[in-house]
Amino acid sequence: MKIKFLLMLTSFVFFLNACSKDGNEAAANLETPVANAPKEVNDNGFKAKWNYVSQSKSYLLDVSTTENFAAFVPNYNAKEVTDLNEVVVGLTGGTQYYYRVRAKNETQISDYSNVISVVTTGSSGIPEDPTFLKVKTNKLANPFFVGMAVKASQLTGGSPYDIILKNEFSSISAEYEMKMDPISTASGVYNWTAADKIVTYGNSNGINVHGHALVWHNAVPAWLKDFSGTDAEFALEVKKYITAVVTHYAGKVKSWDVVNEAVDDNGSMRNTLFLNRMGPNYIKDCFQWARNAANAAGDTNLLLFYNDYATSTNMAKQDKVFSIVDDLKAGNLIDGLGFQMHNKYLTPTKAQIETDINRAVAKGLKIHVSELDIQVNPSNDISTFTNERRLAQKEKYKEMVQLYNALPAANKYALTIWGMRDNDSWIPYSTELNHTGNDWPLLYDSNFAVKSSHTGFLEGLD
Template sequence: MKSKFLLMLISVVFFLNACSKDDNDAAEILETPVANAPKDVNDNGFKAKWNYVSHSKSYLLDVSTSEDFTTILPNYNSKEVTDLNEVVTGLTGGTQYYYRVRAKTEAQISDYSNVISVVTTGSNGIPEDPTFLKIKVNKLANPFFVGMAIKASQLTNGTPYDVILRNEFSSISAEYEMKMDQISTASGVYNWTVADKIVAYGNTNNINVHGHALVWHNAVPQWLKDFSGTDAEFAAEVKKYITDVVTHYAGKVKSWDVVNEAVDDNGGAMRNTIFLQRMGPNYVKDCFQWARNAAIAAGDTSLLLFYNDYATSTNIAKQDKVFAILEDLKTAKVIDGVGFQMHNTYLSPTKAQIETDLNRAVAKGLKIHVSELDIQVNQFNDISNFTNERRLAQKAKYKEMVKIYNALPAANKYALTIWGMKDNESWIPYSTELNHPGNDWPLLYDSNFAVKSSHTGFLEGLD
């Protein structure tokens, strides 16, 4: 009996010791460290920092020039550090770097921490790539138009605008001067002067002309706003305008945004415009049908018709409504493509959001026009000058956008259009419409017509 009791006692003690050991082992599993913002950033380096992890004996630091750490600096490939910071040296000025850490004991290594981005001060001294955009695009297996939004006043021969346009771009869109309130002065009365100058410039210089836009709620001429006839007579006026404009530019304008921004930002409803109010929910399809009929009647059977809108990558309710409209237009055989404006920021939309949006159009067999691309870097008005960090972030975002577009099937590519030439002439800085109170630098050229890192990013996106 004593022997049995002693055996049981030994078993209990062994069990308790085993549980205690398991508990200790569990308690000593390394947590993942948290990396912090860098300190003492200068031309040649910075101090990387991270939080303490219980039971860790040291930390393994990686420093890279790529966010996915495919290229790790030789001296900082799992560099073992016993402190909670490390001064990283020997770097290049004005360059984007990334760092992450892992905790380590004799037997364990934790998961990777969060990734921290840092841009060294100064300049990297590497000049921007001077290659002309359309030259590189035209060498692709499946090229597309490289476009820019323009004003007629920029089209004087020999000006910097003119030289850059002819060297770099293969397509133009009028920023404002081909909209309804600029052309239509009264029922059946038109001022073609400015729009004709834009179209003639494109045709003379073998540059594609994209018409923007036949119907937009923010470009309704006053006479049509005040129109006192019946709704049917109102619709007849819109039909007449679309017919006359498409006919006037038949064979000269290769594509049109027929309707611009017909979907509201809230809830995925139709935008409550004068066209919806007076023409009903089928007005978009009616406008496309009138444009198609006019082109055919004028012998322009190759005219491409687009629907154009913004913020569909992040606003899913709006995206769904837009694609419902596109499906209706596709069924009616009156649409060729869709314009995604892409007034983006250096933070948003994400790559996945953009790809999802564009791939829905691919699935419908539509041509895709990234129609109004610019990338804000100061949407929160938190910087007063164009910093190296934002410069490189913008470059990366342009590269990402071009890479996404270039990966589309050949049949779905049409054009990628930048919304303006120079930062200081963009619509974004100090925009009350955008609630953008401060300055910004959203384009490919600075105020002195010099190419920026964003231009280099565009080129790199074609690789």
């Protein structure tokens, strides 16, 4: 009987140890929760949400006004919550907040979740910063050009465009009028009128002029599309054009996008007229012709850029662009890379942009954020420019400028906004983007008043 009792006791102890071990293993392996986008955002708070974690008994919620959680919102420093959401209250309208969460099982606590950003609706009561962009930028230890895309018709003396450009911007890019189609009317025949007006305006007002763009598949004049000569003769026509334009603006245009958007979204070379008629080395040829023309004209300081879009979120495209860059660098033909950055208020992420741009920095290239705008209505889910989207856009502009400003001095060139007023932008109702509704992607509203995005740009310089 005694032996039987001892066997039972041993089995019981073994069972307890096994249970304890299983429990500890479960707790030790407590998964990291995933925080979700907030719901019910209002002037004073929002509902924070996260996914269920197996074995967790509660969750620890942090809310902060800083992304690194250097300080916490009162009552939200590891606040214990037993549900999968928590209504955060007592916040300030029009303010940026961040939240994260950890899972908890008695004494075991998981790693931190991802960080979620949220901007409360309403107004913080702080007026927009009226400081001129280039004035604040020029005070930096390592300044850069602040650019704007323009049309020749906007450059009338005393117009709102003229006043804002002279006050705010240190660089301009032609939106369309310096591309091949409007300049080249026939073989060896050029219409310089609009392009000359833009270049003269910049030169006369101490504003840098960036040339955009020598070769782009969507700006080919009809005569060249229909060119009936041989492929070799076609290439000579492109060479003649590039040589004429670079020579005409030698010393007046400080940089050129030599080739624009040559890579398809699938990561292959875009199937264009230039590729078909000139072969896979056409990009290198165009850069060589531009470099030769500049040198022959005595413009040895001309900067040559390759320019493209959506490389931060498309790794196949990004990889192809950098393979082109490597080929051009091997021939000492490229000085910089243009990142268009037609972004949205939620994407790309800061990490995606940094990864993309840092690849160019590592190759010693100058960086041009060349066509920046930030959509707030990509899904056409709002009919008016809401406070929530206004403030989210402000933070995205701030993030982009902070990221750019942090680049080494040698890699900075310009950060160019693609248009002045929201109603001038190409984004609203764009068939190319399948953007079916209105949008408000720029720094000024339809009345030339600065927006919160303008303030965000300024805050990014701090």
